[in-house]
Amino acid sequence: MSRRQWLQRSGAAAAGLALAGAAPSSAAVAAPPASTVRPPFHPRDVQLARDPDTAIRLSSNENPLGPSEAARAAMATSYDEACRYPYRAYPDLINAIAEREGVSPDHVIIGAGSTEVLCMAGAAYGLDGGEVVAADPSYKGLTRYAETMGAYVHRVPLDDTMTHDLDRMDRRTTGAVKLVFVCNPNNPTGTIVPADRLRRFCEAVSHRAVVFVDEAYYELMDDAHRASMVDLVRDGHNVIVARTFSKIYGMAGLRVGYGLARPDIVERLRPYSMGSPNVLGLRAAVASLGDAAFRTMSRQKMAEARTFTYDLLDDLGLDYAPSQASFVFFRTGRPIDAVRAAMAERGVMVGRPFPPFTDWCRVSMSTMDDMQAFATALRDVMRTSTAMGG
Ligand SMILES: Cc1ncc(COP(=O)(O)O)c(C=O)c1O
Structure with a gap:
């Protein structure tokens, strides 16, 4: 159809x-x-x-x-490490992500699922009345947390194809808006915004607010549609991209996700982190990244x-x-x-x-x-x- x-x-x-x-x-x-x-x-x-x-x-x-055989094997050989804090496993995953995404390690922040990255951004930009623009309905992890922190969320209805109405979201990004949330593909509709349109939106709007692109399902998109906004991060735009090991890698229970952003934005998010994933999850994530x-x-x-x-x-x-x-x-x-x-x-x-x-x-x-x-x-x-x- x-x-x-x-x-x-x-x-x-x-x-x-x-x-x-x-x-x-x-x-x-x-x-x-x-x-x-x-x-x-x-x-x-x-x-x-x-x-x-x-x-x-x-x-x-x-x-x-999932988890894949490689991830299971990595966990099975990591039990001895489980009595230690994940000081080594954490940078190992950061380096593996940085290499895969073509950024330096200081562009990467890890979370207990991408939920934690969404929450960090919700807090960092939503605290004390920061305003957030988001499509509706869309994934609520960031907006719900931002509201809990005292933010006002401008909800912009999806258009009549159940897709983000980027023109309207652009117009809504004024004055006190600190963050714009775009979920691509969108949850719950599964719809996507064409990559060139989204890129133009991010380039324009990121002069006024941080654009957060939730790419939880990025790896599951068809070859013809799969496009990430990570190149904007590489080019120094005011953009955060979030990804997760919960979806394509089948690791939802292990709670590992990450954000990609300019180092100064990563540093703005970091104080709002509540902890880190566990060592088995981190080891499983490194193994999964290597398993094409x-x-x-x-x-x-x-x-x-x-x-x-x-x-x-x-x-x-x-x-x-x-x-x-x-x-x-x-x-x-x-x-x-x-x-x-x-x-x-x-x-x-x-x-x-x-x-x-x-x-x-x-x-x-x-x-x-x-x-x-x-x-x-x-x-x-x-x-x-x-x-x-x-
Ligand atoms: C769009 C989107 N973002 C983020 C998440 C959170 O995933 P996780 O915290 O498991 O990484 C989900 C989970 O369903 C999602 O659908």
Whole structure:
């Protein structure tokens, strides 16, 4: 399906995309709403953890193909190091990332998952009423933390192709805005901004604020679309790029991610770090970086799962956003809470509400066995659930 056809079919414009966030007066900085404060273990995560082992988890964009054999071997030979603080493992990973990205080591900062890098930036630029511009809906790791720190977040609705509205985000970046968050590919929609357009945006806007480009799914993009903004970091722009070992490398539980930025920006983030990943995760990350074959395999398997999912959704006549990530966002036409519950009853866990798209569902890509189980459950749910308002 072409982008235009998808747009026509999706009716995304009618799904509440005109909900522009109201601009605040820059003087009025509200206290963080209680709802933005996230405890270390969110009730949703605890709920997930309580589910029986047999549940098929397609709700958190995990990648069950990993960790790779190389990562497992690196961990197995690192147990003796686990009684030590990771003073050596940490620079080893920094150097490996720097070499791969063509930057010097002082351009790299490591976090406990890229979540920690998002939080560092949320704090560094959001504290004391700094303003942040972000698309909506998009990944909330940075904006939620920034709000907790007292920031005001300008939420700019996605456009009618469920893509970042960069023109509008550009216009919104005025006065007190200190950071602009771009998630590419975007979570939860999987959509991307074309690289040349994003590069022009970053070049223009980074004169007014730091542009944070979250590239959590970068390695999973098709060859034809894969483009990073790291060259802007290399060229000294006011840009931060974040990446993670959770997605393509299947290491979500090991908690390793990183940011790439100019050394002075890295130094601005560093005081807000809360710690460091553990030594096994760091060793696994170094091994993963060196494993091109695993990267290729992981990308291919996720792409196969996407194609399978598109075929299923086409067969069911359900609209979806074209995805370059390890999940697909599709429209069931029914309240997502009801769909989630019905799928969970059938042993398959899928996404959560992403307002204003509350009749859309995000499903994570996984092994073909998991995707087959998802297909069986979804066909059943879509066939049976008139009681759900469908
Ligand atoms: C866009 C995006 N950024 C960042 C993260 C955080 O990943 P992690 O903290 O595991 O690196 C996620 C996780 O789902 C994500 O989807």
